Amino acid sequence: MGTQIDADRYRIRQETFEMLRNVMALMLGSVLVGTLSACVPTDPKATATPAEPAAPAAPVVKQPVPEDFVNAYAARQDGSFTVPAVPEEKIPPQFKRQEVAFASTDPVGTIIIDPAQKTLHLVTAPGKAMRYGIAVGKDGFQWAGEALITNRRHWPTWTPPKEMIARKPELEKWKDGQPGGPTNPLGARALYLTTNGVDYGFRIHGTPEWNSIGRNASSGCFRMINQDVMDLYDRVPNGVKVVVLNADGSRPTALKLPPPQPVKKAKPKATPKPAAAKPAATNAPAPGFPTMTAPALTPPNLGAPVGSPAAVAPVPVMTPAPVAPAPVTPAPAAPAPVVPAPVVPAAPAVTPAAPAVVTPAPAPAPVPATPAPVCVPTPEKACP
Secondary structure (H helix, E strand, O other): OHHHHHHHHHHHHHHHHHHHHHHHHHHHHHHHHHHHHOOOOOOHHHHOOOOOOOOOOOOOOOOOOHHHHOOOOOOEEEOOEEEOOOOHHHOOHHHOOEEEEOOOOOOOOOEEEEOOOOEEEEEEEOOEEEEEEOEEEOOOOOOEEEEEEEEEEEOOOEOOOHHHHHHOHHHHHHOOOEOOOOOOOOOOEEEEEEEOOEOOOOEEEEEOOHHHOOOEEEOOOEEEEHHHHHHHHHHOOOOOEEEEOOOOOOOOOOOEOOOOOOOOOOOOOOOOOOOOOOOOOOOOOOOOOOOOOOOOOOOOOOOOOOOOOOOOOOOOOOOOOOOOOOOOOOOOOOOOOOOOOOOOOOOOOOOOOOOOOOOOOOOOOOOOOOOOOOOOOOOOOOOO
């Protein structure tokens, strides 16, 4: 029995020892974990709050230097094309390229366009800007708002929109694009503007018509002298913000586009009226009938000497209307005895040659002249 008690005590001690060892192990493990966690650096990405995206960097703008204003409008070679010179003395002073004081809260690199003043300012530093003269949209083509330069081109191709072709049909030949060159309306450079990713067709570009600067002359784009747009092109990159002020010079709060332009309908060609037929002559013969002309009548020779027969001319063919014979005046009596002149029968009427359709009635023969009475003297009566 003593042996059994000893065995139980041994078992209890073993179990107690194992229990104490497990407790100690747990306690030691907790201490080691706390100590090691203080030495291991934590991952900041796992605990840090995500940072806000960084604002896009301001565009880098080329700063002006004095050489930029020497012979600014002289002729220059640009690739395969020659940019012709512009007479600087004919450019109004306010439209010449120059650096000016410009109060603005816009960041460097912003372009401010003032349609009322016909100027474009590029902010180059706080309180300073490059100023250029421009031409703006004609009445009905002005717009205001903000845009971004999203593309730039050397000697760009110009493709007139279909609305412009409808207004000016002579531009149909360029519906697939006019290649770049000195006569291209976009000039030597073009900066393409988009608003909220939409291209409304507005550009800042050069022009061969330098004398249009300072006027309302375009269809909504902004024209610059070729030498000036080349200078601006070299100063600004893509991404530059462009602000187009309202007509009164105030800053726009939303995009204001010009109204749609009415399409001019082509005038129909006038159809020539047929010439009025001339009225036929009243006395003109009917078609197919010969023209008949009455010959002149020869009166009988009443002054022939007495004793000779009076010659009677043949009666010619007359028109259908009969002609009354002319009255015959009797010849004066002669003192000598007169022998009556024999009467010559009238010649028959002559029928006109074929193809006469209607044979006119013969004219009546003339009445023969009545011989004057002959006075025979007698012893009782003398002749007058």
